Amino acid sequence: MSANLNLFTYLLRLADDNMVLSQRLGELVSWMPELEEDIAIANLSLDHLGQATSLYAYAGTIEAAGRNEDALALTRSEREFMNAVLVEQPNGNFADTIARQFLVDAYQVPLYQALSSSTDQTLGGIAQKAEKEARYHLEYSSTWLVRLGDGTDLSHDRAQSALDRMWPFAADLFATDDVEAAVAAAGMGVDPTTLRDSFDSTVARVVELATLRMPTDTYERTGGRTGMHTEHLGHLLAEMQSLHQAHLGATW
Amino acid sequence: MTSRFEQLIAANEKIEPRDEMPDEYRKTMIRQIAQHAHSEVIGQQPEGNWITRAPSLRRKAILIAKVQDEAGHGLYLYSAAETLGISRDELNELLHSGKQKYSSIFNYPTLSWADIGAIGWLVDGAAITNQVMLTRTSYGPYSRAMIRICKEESFHQRQGYEIMMTLCDGTEEQKAMAQDALDRWWWPSIMMFGPPDADSTHTEQSMAWGIKLETNDQLRQKFIDMTVPQTEFLGLKIPDPDLSWNEERGHYDFGDIDWDEFWTVVKGNGPCNRERIAHKRKAWDDGAWVREAALAHAAKQHARQKEVA
């Protein structure tokens, strides 16, 4: 694979994580337990959408085939999306949403921190801005995980089930192949396995504060980076892309 | 002898939470601010309906930010209502039980992307016409909330109009979508100013108290006069055969408004009244365990801090 194709693929993987997560969070606006949380969830959705947009736009210039951010987000198929399977998981109840968000945040904070010193200046710039957002997101999701874990018996049980349910999908954040190896070797990208220690220590710290226990399931559901998704993604994309695809070529 | 309240009103000064005020003034103010807050909150639903399907990433971001702004407006307004001695929980309950209303405009469905443009342009536009007046209303906290909110509403209005312009410059299908949205939203939008002055029960007292500074009919006329040229610029047609410029009055004349439709929707039988309230109640009820968890955690934290101290 050429260096450009590796970088292009890598950028798409990063962008797809954010796009799909933003879409899931966007579904929740007006459905939250309090008005304050409607505002917070919209904020998370917007931040991830902003990150996706910058990454897609840059990927489009690297590809140099005339595809802009809309083409990359709104015309690629389920098999072409390369997000980690964690982010496509349905919102479930509030605890599920928080557990999914927390696991993503615990991974994105060290990811963006490392990417901030990428040899690719454009990617480094995107990562610097995203790192600040990811830190705020981690603060938000950790606070809620602790509230739920420590709150009532019911919320404790729901938080534990949510964490257990999302856990096997978190492994996909760390899946790696030649693409990551190549961009990491070039100093442009990050080998995700190097983020695992930071992720594990964040999770352990917050799980303890939340009076929860670490998930014990060793099953790992990976495959998203090569388009082997769970069945949820196709439905998400069908909705997200419907209007754009019904009027291909139109300007909005 | 005149009361301090009457003196303040006569001097065009603001009434503040600690000032004495007639019970009826307080009640009217609570009703009006609450209705406005509920409208912002329920308004998240019709627009939120298109977040997941927005046709470009830029439009999606603008829409999410708009819906987020509306929730923020709801928050400021609930805080303004709280200064009058009513709690958020009580206000929520009054909304859920149907004892307090929200703007009827949100009981119409959003059926195409153009509806997002039409809502920004017409609904936020009508809201601004009303709210610019309210920045000068007599109750201090409400007037200040309105100043802050109005700035954001004018953004929304411009963004909505920009969606309409893009559609009208677009394909035949996009243009048809824009016209269809105008056809459906025009009459409900001009009903937003409320019943004609002759039938408006609160207008006279509200004007005497400086709560309202212009009547429903005056505001409606202002909105129509402003909107007709914008519509012509888009190349769209307002669905009113009687609409015409009246040289003598210096205003547009317009056709009869279907007030039966207005009252049907106000009374709860519009196209979406039941869904809107059911959605709001479901979100609230489904979230009960989360709110309880937050309270329980805060109480435990408090107890733990006491133990340490």
Ligand SMILES: [Fe+2]
């Ligand atoms: Fe408003």
Ligand SMILES: [Fe+2]
């Ligand atoms: Fe608003």
Ligand SMILES: [Fe+2]
């Ligand atoms: Fe608005």
